[in-house]
Amino acid sequence: MEIDQLKSATEDQMEMMMMMMMDKLPEFYGAYNDIADLAPPTEFPGASTSTNSVASNAIPHFIDNPHIGSSPSFMAMPSNTTFTSNNTPIQQESPPAAFLSNPPTSRWRGVGEFPGPNAYSTPSQKKSSLAAMREMIFRIAAMQPIHIDPESVKPPKRRNVKISKDPQSVAARHRRERISERIRILQRLVPGGTKMDTASMLDEAIHYVKFLKTQVQSLERAQANRTPLAQIGNAIETWLNLVSSNGGLFMLMLKFLKGNVMKPDRSSATFTSVVGILDWRLEMERSLRAGHRKYKSALALMASKLSYENEAFINSVVTDHWNMDFLGFYNFWNGYQRLHSTQAFMLQDTNTNPNLIVVAFRGTSPFDAYAWCTDVDISWYELQGFGKIHRGFMNALGLQKDGWPNEIAPDSDHLYAYYEIRRVLRDILSKNEKAKFIVTGHSLGGALAILFVGVLAIHKEAWLLDRMEGVYTFGQPRVGDRQFGGFMEDKLKENDVRYLRYVYCNDMVPRLPYDDSTLLYKHFGPCLYYNSLYQGKVLWEEPNKNYFNLFWAIPKNLNAVWELIRSFIIPCVKGRNYREGWFMRVFRIIGLAIPGLSAHTPQDYDNSTRLGSLPQL
Known part of the structure; x- marks a missing residue:
């Protein structure tokens, strides 16, 4: 890990930072450790037997486990989980079933192993993985209150450094200090900003601002769709597209019985007004x-x-x-x-x-x-x-x-x-x-x-x-x-x-x-x-x-x-x-x-x- 931290590529730094933040997330499923007892031991190549036994208790292996489908604890998993950040309870939705089939890594106990960005074979898959992790981190950070310690944004004290009293040098130094102070504030506001160099952190800040802008626009659209007229229209349009996308009313009923109804997506290229x-x-x-x-x-x-x-x-x-x-x-x-x-x-x-x-x-x-x-x-x-x-x-x-x-x-x-x-x-x-x-x-x-x-x-x-x-x-x-x-x-x-x-x-x-x-x-x-x-x-x-x-x-x-x-x-x-x-x-x-x-x-x-x-x- 120490060698990885010396990487200079922005993408590698992003990957490393995100994995670190994932490790710091709370343990969502601590109350459901009984699931681990149902899982067989997990073998790690090249590791000792004692190590394997410890690892198997910490990270259960869900793949091909016949007990999962009938586990009462698993089926009784709540729809949302409460965890604490800065002494403030935060509600976080539990991952859906599709997420549990490809779960995150390390300290998310009872979930399995997360396929990190390096596990993807193509650059596009790796990019999609990084984007997904970035958005998840942003969403978690957006729920947490912002606390900025004034002492943390003050410039560090320099010792045994001769400070020039030339007016131009003083003005330039003050300008640099103001810029540094604002950079440090930005590092506190942007999730993961403190783990990268300034240029990469600013790039991450751009992604964060775009994310927040998208959320604001989504809220505006949701507000516009709250009117009774819009709700009636959405229901009519969704029903008409549901019928047409499934080949008509008869085929819709047939697909409903088979359980393979195609649900229309309002933002797709096939959804018609x-x-x-x-x-x-x-x-x-x-x-x-x-x-x-x-x-x-x-x-x-x-x-x-x-x-x-x-x-x-x-x-x-x-x-x-x-x-x-x-x-x-x-x-x-x-x-x-x-x-x-x-x-x-x-x-x-x-x-x-x-x-x-x-x-x-x-x-x-x-x-x-x-x-x-x-x-x-x-x-x-x-x-x-x-x-x-x-x-x-x-x-x-x-x-x-x-x-x-x-x-x-x-x-x-x-x-x-x-x-x-x-x-x-x-x-x-x-x-x-x-x-x-x-x-x-x-x-x-x-x-x-x-x-x-x-x-x-x-x-x-x-x-x-x-x-x-x-x-x-x-x-x-x-x-x-x-x-x-x-x-x-x-x-x-x-x-x-x-x-x-x-x-x-x-x-x-x-x-x-x-x-x-x-x-x-x-x-x-x-x-x-x-x-x-x-x-x-x-x-x-x-x-x-x-x-x-x-x-x-x-x-x-x-x-x-x-x-x-x-x-x-x-x-x-x-x-x-x-x-x-x-x-x-x-x-x-x-x-x-x-x-x-x-x-x-x-x-x-x-x-x-x-x-x-x-x-x-």
Whole structure:
């Protein structure tokens, strides 16, 4: 061990430090030493008989032991164990059965031998082992109170050392002492920091800070999921994915009887949101290749629909199905909700020349209460000289307490949508001089997309606006008043930016908030309107501009009935790629009671981009 402590490699030091800390952990199973009596003696090659007998009493051998399965003590092991650190009782969960089959080492009695990092054959296995041990140490340390003795951070006294009184030397010495003091404090805070050199300890501190950041974000997500609406949504999504991942309801029951049910993981590349279950299509229409006049609209719609999924799912579809480059998924900070409640992702389409960057904002998830709060916050935020804008949307985009400053101080923990996306676009486009970009979104995502362009115009980002190909929104609500609409029309025309605002039939969301003398909201730019036969035309305002209108009640209900009937007919006419699942048909039935609700789903917008036509474009 003394020779091992002289190793200079950071990885070896990490391994040695972790094994030392494992040895210092309390003996979790001291109350269950009777298990050792059930185990046969363990033989150690090269050791004496007496040594073997002592070792066999200290470390029982569990492998191939027929008594373990029937041991009452083992089966009665509690779900958590209390141990003491610094005179403070700490609750620690007992290791699960899978952990006991590969248990830790040395003083964890009644558990067995832990396969240390050197026992792994490949570097990746060794790295995974070190990462797992590091996280376990961090979790244990996070439960313990922090006690820093002021005497322990004072610099050591130096004897028989002549101290220079030169002002520069004194200042340099004081600076070094302050740095050393902070390093010693950091060594007390970071688990295992005192066992390594300064550079390695700082590296370990980075890992510890990242670990704490991950824990904070997990707590934020857990807080967001505590709402009753989120809990209902999680239950529905989990059940739907449980059925689909096991091959249907009948196969699920069969697998349940066999005991091999596949449980869905919400963060996996196969877990689908409610929106994704409503419209299952992941591939673009084969006829819409790069260069086709409807290609960008179709790509924008698919990206808008994909934005409702988790990061792993999006990455898998973009890279494996679309053969494009996945640039990143973002959880942006909403400073007014104090949550990471705005999501977006970016991709690069390398199939086009020049390359096309797509920025897709997530819309309102059906069971996201915070997104609904953003939608219903219809109070005005006035920008002098530019007009009045929907405050909830501005907050989601990254509105600061002092308005929209051109630049803000970087904060890796609180990334704001507008500022971070602008920074990433600047970086990517500066490296690819010919590339263009588009912004898109469905529902709330469409509102954020057009407002992103609006703030670029307010900040006079002429270089970025010149590189913008267009804005594609689907089922976008109104975002501002007439003055803001006039400002946007002028800037879009000035910078030659196409603004394509798609509206399907009786979709209620584009007709909200109200365009009347009280609320004063106004759409701007042309409306690309599609009826329930997917026949498109360009209008300046969608029919029945305000949703709640008695004269349109009967036509809307009749149209909802037709959409339900059409869901059974369209796959026979247009092919299996247009079939609707049972969940979408249930949603169509709900649309009979609330006409225009089912019309807001991406399903009909996807069909519009595939089947519809607009000769004027």
